[in-house]
Amino acid sequence: MLTENGILNQGYRGVLLRSLASRHGEKVFYCARGRRHWITDARWLAENGFAWPSDVIEVHADVLDALLPGQNAPLRHDLATWRMPDRVLTTWGMRELSVSRLKGSGIEVGAGANPMPIPLHCQIKYVDIFDVSQLQEHRYDGQESLDILRPDIVAMLGKLDPIAPESLDFVVACHVIEHTRDPIAAIADAWDKIKRGGSLVLVVPEISRTFDKHRALTELDHLIGDFKESDPERMRDMQHFQEFYAKAFVTPAESYVATWKEKWAEDFPIHYHTWTHQSFMEMIDWMMSESLLPGLQEAWSRPPLPADEGCIEFWVVLRKEE
Numbered sequence: 135m136l137t138e139n140g141i142l143n144q145g146y147r148g149v150l151l152r153s154l155a156s157r158h159g160e161k162v163f164y165c166a167r168g169r170r171h172w173i174t175d176a177r178w179l180a181e182n183g184f185a186w187p188s189d190v191i192e193v194h195a196d197v198l199d200a201l202l203p204g205q206n207a208p209l210r211h212d213l214a215t216w217r218m219p220d221r222v223l224t225t226w227g228m229r230e231l232s233v234s235r236l237k238g239s240g241i242e243v244g245a246g247a248n249p250m251p252i253p254l255h256c257q258i259k260y261v262d263i264f265d266v267s268q269l270q271e272h273r274y275d276g277q278e279s280l281d282i283l284r285p286d287i288v289a290m291l292g293k294l295d296p297i298a299p300e301s302l303d304f305v306v307a308c309h310v311i312e313h314t315r316d317p318i319a320a321i322a323d324a325w326d327k328i329k330r331g332g333s334l335v336l337v338v339p340e341i342s343r344t345f346d347k348h349r350a351l352t353e354l355d356h357l358i359g360d361f362k363e364s365d366p367e368r369m370r371d372m373q374h375f376q377e378f379y380a381k382a383f384v385t386p387a388e389s390y391v392a393t394w395k396e397k398w399a400e401d402f403p404i405h406y407h408t409w410t411h412q413s414f415m416e417m418i419d420w421m422m423s424e425s426l427l428p429g430l431q432e433a434w435s436r437p438p439l440p441a442d443e444g445c446i447e448f449w450v451v452l453r454k455e456e
């Protein structure tokens with residue numbers, strides 16, 4: 135039986151697959167349109183009109199591995215929760231909430247092997263600064279090669295040139311904006327690609343909760359300088375590399391200078407800048423005051439969850455007027 139708002143009623147037909155004797159183990163995936171979506175919460179089944187366990191088909195591991203990874207299947211969140219997000223108590227729930235109102239087609243930038251739980255009815259293209267073989271070569275600990283989201287477009291947040299202005303319903307970037315040299319320009323560039331009624335969703339690490347905690351908070355004046363001062367030699371970035379390899383990825387004294395110089399020369403995507411939720415929103419306020427976010431209708435944001443020390447991020451959604 136399907137619930138009234140069940141996923142099949144949204145014209146999206148798929149099946150539930152599981153492969154117990156494989157690397158996926160107990161994981162159940164909703165599979166459709168060539169992608170597999172991990173169902174992280176059993177409530178999703180009932181929400182979408184599936185019965186447990188009769189609707190789950192056991193398959194050979196090759197079947198799951200042949201499907202491209204897609205976003206994890208999100209639970210639904212209503213407008214009341216959007217307005218009172220303090221009801222949501224987990225980091226994953228906050229990620230779900232931050233993208234819960236998205237519709238249409240858009241991009242997720244920098245998904246890695248951990249895509250945002252964007253509603254399944256959305257059309258998503260994946261964008262990364264690296265192509266899939268580079269992403270596989272530089273896998274983070276614990277990342278499975280087969281779980282890396284294959285970028286459809288290789289481009290940078292900050293220079294989304296392959297994408298036409300006002301062509302997307304959404305741009306999502308989770309733990310990516312801190313890797314940009316000029317975040318104000320990056321946000322303005324992404325904003326330019328979004329249609330009326332569309333949204334920009336940013337998930338951002340909070341300085342005190344990550345390996346950046348011993349670094350200085352980036353001042354708004356510095357970010358404005360990055361935006362306004364032409365710096366083709368990347369001299370303004372040098373201090374970030376020095377600080378990053380002294381205070382975040384702490385490097386032994388004997389290799390410190392060689393390391394930051396090497397990483398600076400190769401333009402390695404370090405965390406260039408650091409924010410608190412408050413300092414980030416001050417940057418957004420400045421952008422608004424400079425008319426860099428034309429048509430901004432709603433700026434929704436939430437600080438990191440206070441009671442969850444494992445929560446290292448805050449969430450920002452900027453919505454354009456219709």
Ligand SMILES: C[S@@+](CC[C@H](N)C(=O)[O-])C[C@H]1O[C@@H](n2cnc3c(N)ncnc32)[C@H](O)[C@@H]1O
Binds near residue numbers: 243248261269292
């Ligand atoms: C820290 S990982 C985040 C992965 C995932 N979104 C998450 O939250 O776990 C950063 C990802 O963004 C990509 N990336 C870094 N800088 C980028 C940029 N300026 N534009 C596009 N992608 C970028 C990296 O290649 C990587 O895939």
